[in-house]
Amino acid sequence: AQSVSQHNHHVILSEAASLELGCNYSYGGTVNLFWYVQYPGQHLQLLLKYFSGDPLVKGIKGFEAEFIKSKFSFNLRKPSVQWSDTAEYFCAVNSNTGNQFYFGTGTSLTVIP
Amino acid sequence: DAGVTQSPTHLIKTRGQQVTLRCSPKSGHDTVSWYQQALGQGPQFIFQYYEEEERQRGNFPDRFSGHQFPNYSSELNVNALLLGDSALYLCASSFGLAGSTDTQYFGPGTRLTVL
Numbered sequence: 001a002q003s004v005s006q007h008n009h010h011v012i013l014s015e016a017a018s019l020e021l022g023c024n025y026s027y028g029g030t031v032n033l034f035w036y037v038q039y040p041g042q043h044l045q046l047l048l049k050y051f052s053g054d055p056l057v058k059g060i061k062g063f064e065a066e067f068i069k070s071k072f073s074f075n076l077r078k079p080s081v082q083w084s085d086t087a088e089y090f091c092a093v094n095s096n097t098g099n100q101f102y103f104g105t106g107t108s109l110t111v112i113p
Numbered sequence: 114d115a116g117v118t119q120s121p122t123h124l125i126k127t128r129g130q131q132v133t134l135r136c137s138p139k140s141g142h143d144t145v146s147w148y149q150q151a152l153g154q155g156p157q158f159i160f161q162y163y164e165e166e167e168r169q170r171g172n173f174p175d176r177f178s179g180h181q182f183p184n185y186s187s188e189l190n191v192n193a194l195l196l197g198d199s200a201l202y203l204c205a206s207s208f209g210l211a212g213s214t215d216t217q218y219f220g221p222g223t224r225l226t227v228l
Binding site for chain 2: 036100101103
């Protein structure tokens with residue numbers, strides 16, 4: 001079975017600091033990769049996704065993620081965070097042949113003004 | 114354009130009871146997936162429905178069952194509730210069974226508390 005690991009459980013940053021959240025997955029085949037965000041009191045929303053092509057993908061609100069196949073990683077980055085980025089971030093994976101999504105345990109990001 | 118809707122928002126049940134949760138997919142979507150999100154955890158896949166059939170199932174016991182209606186809406190039923198079933202239950206919709214590259218849109222969830 002596939003699994004997803006998010007190593008940072010809680011991250012606290014000051015505004016304008018740079019962000020990198022780690023995500024590693026275990027699966028030997030071709031995968032599709034996603035980052036979802038859950039703002040306080042809101043439902044899960046797609047931040048960005050990778051299916052194929054350029055391993056550096058850009059999402060909404062200035063976020064980007066890089067797929068490194070050799071490291072089974074899909075880390076999320078943002079050069080300069082804002083207070084409004086305070087949220088829970090989930091990395092998710094599904095295989096190219098299946099529809100079941102596997103989610104990580106999430107990273108809680110708090111941005112201090 | 115309505116997104117994914119779920120009802121009820123909150124539910125309190127006692128052990129041994131049965132519960133039914135409901136989901137209406139986003140307009141234009143025909144596939145519904147259900148997830149369980151325990152406190153402090155990521156969503157765990159329960160099962161997926163397409164064309165009124167269960168197409169894929171996660172590692173959940175038979176106490177968890179579902180149904181999809183011709184209008185694509187779906188129900189999640191849980192029998193013989195246990196304390197450990199307390200969680201946020203999420204519904205996600207997408208288009209097409211071969212939707213491994215399709216984005217899943219999530220609803221706000223139903224918070225189930227089992228006492």
